Amino acid sequence: MNLNDEFSQPPDAKPPDAKPPDPVPPDVSRMSPAAMADHLGSLIDLVLDSEQARAAADADRARRIDAARLFSELTINTSALVAPAYVGFGGDAYQRDLTNRVLVSELAALLRLPDRTVQTLIAESQALVHDFPDTLAALGAGQISYRHAHALLDQAWSLPAAARPGFEAAVLPNAATLTVAQFDRVARRWREKLHPESIAVRHQRCLDDRELVFEPAPDGMAYLHLYQSVEKVQAVFDRATGLATVLQRADEARTLTQLRADAITEVLLDGVTSGGLGRGVRGNVAVMVSVMTLLGHDDDPAHLDGYGPIDADTARRIAAHAPSFTRMLTDPETGVILSVGRSRYAVPADLRRWLRVRDETCRGPGCNQSAASCDIDHGIEWHEQGRTRHDNLAHLCKRMHKLKTETNWTLNHRPGGVIDWTTPTGHTYTTEPANLIQVTPPPF
Template identity: 50%
Template sequence: MCHSELLQHKLPATRAALTRGDISYRHVEVIIDNVLALPDEAWQDFEREALTESETLTVPQFTKKAIRIRELTHPESITVRHKRALADRCFFVGPGRDGMAYLEMTLSNEDASAIRDRVEAMAKNLQSADEPRTLPQLRTDAAVDLLLRGVTETGLGAGIRGNVYVTVPVLTLMGKSEESGTLEGFGPIDPETARRIAGTASSFTRILIHPETGAVLSFGRTKYKVPTELRRWLQLRDGSCRAAGCNRRAQDCDIDHTIPWESGGETVFSNLANLCKRSHRVKHETGWAVEQSKDGTLNWTSPAGKHYATHPATRIRPTIPTTEPATKPKTWLDPWSIPNTGSTQHRSNDHDERDERDERSTSSRTDAIGENQLN
């Protein structure tokens, strides 16, 4: 809608060039992206200069030209704009497809150019007749090695290693299942990578879960829960801030008592959740109300009475010893599976027999799971 409005009312020359077929829609996107960074009074000059001989340029060539023209036609000094833009430098990592991810940085031109040249030089030095990796692969591997193991000129980074949390089904770790593992903050990873991380990388915390019950079987080393371990467990369970619509990493959040401590709430996993500082304040200082269910779901109620549910990122939950007898699960009988004999008594007996069989089957399954957990 934005592009349509701009082409119709603000960029008539661009629309005419697109109509004639002189430029592609990708060229149009480049023009719009650049004019939006200019004040309105500079749009006409930019459009006129950008469209000159634009039909002979590819999109990458046109992009370079558009950036140069934008800088020349902007009425404000580039020094002032660069100083303001430099304050917005940022670093972002996001999940991609097939176990991959994206790493993005917004930084000054000179730093980006220097980084590119250094990575390019390292990658080309690694090229040889026996090197099977392509140049793009070598560039990526060189940059990863620098970021993971490099040290700054001030010594920052020495001895620092990144922490990565991986949840691995126990049967996958044993090689008896190909169920994917889960990398915290990103999502599924292939079984081979999960096994390698859990088995060989000393800088990784290993989390094993039962593939059916989701119960925690190991947390790297046998240890009684202490606040630090409990916090780490909650980070793995939640993944991110548990407020509706918030995606801030759990590692950057506060641990909140769903039922406040001063109101009798306990410091126990079923009464704790990760909330970023803003969401934490909203919960305690506004009319929002929160309840936590047994499976870790947070049920939020807004001051307007609207209901929102947020769910844990993973299904891990602790194994808690209990002496309470197992409750009989509710069974549901498909009415279409009952023969229509016209006898109400027969249906009732059939229902009772099915319940009996379900109860015996459920009891057997419960005993088997309990034995596995004890072993």
């Protein structure tokens, strides 16, 4: 039997559309605007059908890979997969390793994937089938993608078996509405909540592994990997971005990404950039930490803007010993921001900071661009009597801002920072804030 044929059409996948879309579009000059939108919407729905069929195929692949794994384990100490001279050699552990290597090599050749990738695929398939059945069911129904399932598993590996069902129940509903990057942040937060070992203990253990690694790359290039405490790495990255932004003049041909790499390299080598920048420039990091944690009455994890949970000791150190860092205090019960370290009442700056903590990224569907580089948009435009209030404002990247302003993409703000989007073809999407801040801000 040709296994490629076996994998090509899993039984629970949707059958391909009987009549694929005509490659020659209809004459739009004869179509009304509503008909144009309907036709484009139908084509987009076909893309959704393909994605759902792909997810169903991924779920079926996981079941079949795990079935192959289970059966291969039954062949231990037989000559089905192992050369007769090696049957029984080295004990059961050695025999299991041999049969596993046979399975991995078979699948690697079939799928044209590296052995290490296949090993991960086997482990993920086993986990989906036996430990995360609801995730597998959602994948089979086309409600989530395999990348979402992978993100869930990536956060769940270190959880004990007893905590995994609760983790799956809490995290999985978010996978149907969030991008993979957004979902990964949610999963990471829930992992911290449910992990029986404190984040402080795990963080301290991981600090012992901090390192700087040189990795050669083709064409005379190389990578420099820094593994360090997250608040320090983010501050380094923010510093590089700040330097690059200053250097990004009108006559500068380099991109922001190139300038960021050049600036941090020059600072590391010489202490300053070619433009004279470097000394005394620091990155800024925003941390949300409860008053009780800051005072040492509990050790609840804090939240680092743009990253997620950090341990209480790191948050206290940032708040107490790093005056260049933004300090944020929150009420432990309501999450109300009590202070952002301001020295005067300035409506635009204060509200911008509040919105940045709430949003973290662009609020367009699927966009993960940092709020720091986004515009703040009035949902109801200012010239249409829209108000400058938290419930009418959101961060939008320039691309999403142009879509909202110049096309028939529309949005509607709902309570709690939730935004409902409607596309020109009538499809709807919902985005939720990165941080739910249950607070009634001052009346700006």
